[in-house]
Amino acid sequence: MTFAELCSELVKEPWNLTLADIGRLTVYQTKNIYFRPRDRFGRLIRVQTEDEVALPPEVIFRRVWKGRGLADAEIDERWKAHQAELASHAELMNAVLKCQEQQAKTQEQGQPTMPSVPA
Secondary structure: OOHHHHHHHHOOOOOOOOHHHHHOOOHHHHHHHHOOOEOOOOOEOOOOOHHHHHOOHHHHHHHHHHHOOOOHHHHHHHHHHHHHHHHHHHHHHHHHHHHHHHHHHHHHOOOOOOOOOOO
16 A cells, blocks of 8 residues: 555545644554454454563563553563453353352253352
């Protein structure tokens, strides 16, 4: 796509950008935001960029917080807290799945089910 073609796309619906707006865009913004793959309804299709695929989550996490000005020790603490939060989410999801399995078995046996309330 030529620069002129790019501009002709960005000045019309749905973006309606001015040439001044277009002049402030980076190549990354143009490629990965405005021209990100979309379905026929305009919803984003999740496609990982090469950078996202190559980097492990911890590296991305640390880069983001480093970019926000946190010291390495603070980032370490946040990473530990993040890991603990993920573990608690996993425990919760396992409990939900176990409950759903029990309800499915009960329904298969023809017994009425009562919604369970977490303790």
